[in-house]
Amino acid sequence: MAEATMRIFRGEGETGKHVDYVVPLVPGMVVLDAVHSVQAHQAPDLAVRWNCKAGKCGSCSAEVNGRPRLMCKTRMDDLPLDQPVTISPLKTFPLIKDLATDVSWNYRVNKKIPPFQPRPGVEWKMYQRDVDRVQEFRKCIECFLCQDVCHVLRDHGKKDDFGGPRFFVRTASLEMHPLDGADRVPLLKKTLGIGFCNITKCCTEVCPEEIHITDNAIIPLKERVVDEFYDPLAKLWRKIRGAKTA
């Protein structure tokens, strides 16, 4: 039977190393299946998160051969199996154990974003053309792969000053909601530090939901920040035309 070597990170807190496990291959197998096989037969205490095994919940994020991916959507037969498949936890977040990291920081950032606030007296009518672009943002499954890959967080550790791509997507979904009336632009500039983003697009490249994070969320939000803080006329113009469609 064909086999593959899984080189999986094992460790807790600050310490650990990669350990090799050989698993039998099954047609159509994904990386998460291989990890489960290790768990069931070789390392019962191997820590890994997953839920849906169908790319819908965003739990099984890890770095497969150095690339941030969902393990349940990464086919084994798409990987070079003549060498070990290296699986490591997300680097940007503190390690708990093996492949599980502490992602609680994301939940704290999320709390800072003012929720949806319908404009007073709105009529609950919306048209598909107006919701299309917001629905793109709402596809986010919170896998945090974009957060993992963004150099502002990964290499510069700016967790106190920068919200990260996931939360620009979330802010965009609220700011561009056709019926929303809250203003999150000051938050974007100050608390979420959108200015730190230099549009490298690494986040867009790893997003499993194929959300155009930079083009559709970050750049329009940056424009709003510029308008509001540096170009009051443009801001006024946006208000006249209807803030939410600009």
Add this chain to the structure above:
Amino acid sequence: MTPKYESHEYDVLIIGAGGAGLRAAIEALAHGARVAVVCKSLLGKAHTVMAEGGLAAAMGNVDKADDWKTHFRDTMRGGKLLNNWRMAQLHAQEAPDRARELEQWGALFDRTDSGDIMQRAFGGHTYKRLCHVGDRTGLEMIRTLQDRGVQMGFDVFMECTITRLLKDGDRVAGAFGYWRESGRFVIFRAKAIVISTGGIGKCWKITSNSWECTGDGMALAYRAGAELLDMEFVQFHPTGMVWPPGVQGILVTEAVRGEGGILRNKDGERFMQKYDPKRMELSTRDVVARSIYTEVREGRGSPHGGAFLDISHKPAEYVKRKLPSMYHQFKELADVDITKGPMEVGPTCHYVMGGIRVEAETGQSSIAGLFAAGEAAAGLHGANRLGGNSLSDLLVFGRRAGLAAAEHAKKTTAPAVDQGQIDEAERELLAPFERPEGDSPYQIHHDLQETMQTLVGIFRNEDDLKKALAELEGLKERAKRMRVEGSRLFNPGWHLSQDVRNMLIVSEACTHAALARKESRGAHSRLDFPKTEEEWGRKNHVIVDRSGEMTLFEVPRPEIPDELKQLLAEEAVAAK
């Protein structure tokens, strides 16, 4: 209480952060209760996130003739009249408001041309009724509820598993659990508890369910003395993926058929013509699942033992827009382009109609202070659930249970927690570490899935069910000697050992009830009793723990009032 444990005190403790739990939490908060939500995964990852097709609510945005009465009738007929009529009535009446409420909290459903919430056709629903967002409705719903709850201020205990309910005499007093990350114990004292822990699909080998669906809430309630109802009714969804093996069981949403998908056998025959010529592919799930199974058994299946489901006659752009995750799922996992050719599909264990027996209006169980809602509760769906009726169930009865729990908490004093029960819960959790040898929980789980898959599946008979009970006895014995390795720090083997105990309880309940129901009705098909018997339509099965013995008895189904009986007899106006 000893300071040895982390402990918390709340008015209302909600176990489970799927749609039902989150909706309950929001309502309890709105009524002034202090609320904690506990869940096994991270917030927002509960099974509800996977729901695809939509939520059923008779809003009449697309088919103007729709109303609650038709939804009520469809639900009762789909459930083969074994449903709790009052629940079915409340559900049909309140679902539209619950859907609109989601929109007001920021959810963005697909739209009609006139700017309203779009609705699609689904099996067993007379009219286009399912509010949806492409094929990711559950994600939209859970995110909306989660944001709302966080904003209102509930405390969330994520990656925390409850292993036992604590009691003060006859009423609930709280719950005992552990943090999955650290393995440390935690105690919750609460005046009221809502169980919203979802389903039991992980007892079967081929299932659409996530690892969380291990029947914990039902087992917790059962062990605390509550009654379970209708446990024989387990829904096998007709369309799960069958190939490649790694993806077996993953759901193919009914929305594929709702959008016009056609089922064929290997000879190209549209076989639903034989089984339900009127409703064809949009017949109820029990019928479609049995039809596919029968085609396969009689040698007309697809190469990997399923049927072909084809949507490729629709324009490719349309398919990608209405079924984006199905498109990607097949492309990435099975190398099939569904805009060009058919998918291979077959039945997969999907949903349990049975669960904790509750009062229709409040979700109150047979134990004071203990409520249940969502898939963990029973009654609404009877012998078979219609697609889309779960998401609406979560909202309607989640809200009701949250409200009733908050009201209950206002009326009661703080319960006392008994140290003896805590010590016992702790002993039980640690025992698997202390055994020098024994089976691994993975092995027992694997064997349990084999038993349930082969002996308590779509078609059942007395011999199989008896054999299943005997095998379950053996598995229970092995589970008593289960052994786990490693430390308490984020240890999935240890976590599974707790889930296995719960799965054994619900599997046994299901098998007992299936053996006792000597007829075929809805999702329960007995080869040895193929007919639906009127007599059996008047009774439900209750399962309860009587001094350590799993005991089953019959209760009369609540009598349907005359005006609703009348409704059931009428025919709906044909869809426009």
